[in-house]
Amino acid sequence: MNYSVIKEFDIANGPGCRTTLFVSGCRNHCEGCFQPETWSFSYGQPFDDQTQQYILDSLEPDYVSGLTLLGGDPFEEENQEALLPLLEQIAQRYGGKKSIWAYTGYIFDRDLIPGGGKHTVVTDRMLACLDVLVDGPFILAKKNIMLAFRGSSNQRILDMRRTLEEKAPVWVEEYRE
Secondary structure (H helix, E strand, C coil): CEEEEEEEEECCCCCCEEEEEEECCCCCCCCCCCCHHHHCCCCCEECCHHHHHHHHHHCCCCCEEEEEEEECCCCCHHHHHHHHHHHHHHHHHHCCCCEEEEECCCCHHHHCCCCCCCCCCCHHHHHHHCCEEEECCCCHHHECCCCCCCCECCCEEEEHHHHHHHCCCCECHHHCC
16 A cells, blocks of 8 residues: 655644545545546555554554544555554554544445445455544535534544444534534
């Protein structure tokens, strides 16, 4: 897997001060995408053990709320396997003290469930590591710059703990319109 950039001190892609990893590779190609260069799986630099350690260390300060994954798309099959060890290490190292958000252009209850087009052997484990999933493609006609942590009104901000428990999408209520 490649990534385009790691942003520390990000306050735009989730609550608080966060580390954000922009992965490379996306097949959605949403019109109006703010990162079209990340559509290419070969864009950027390789995500390796040193990169993973850098991210883990960047989360250490108490003022850092957590990690956000976006891109590209973290739920492309090629990216899921590379990201799972990072997510599991965050859970092990920080024990729930750091939240993990992920953005995907895919729809949780259509694409990321068993039988869905983006479900792999690691998808369920990856989803179990997340606190929040922002799902759905960016739709230019539904763009709304007044929405918190999403670009278009069709996108959902899902509480993944409750979503997995209830086996149905559950919004993070404070971000629901």
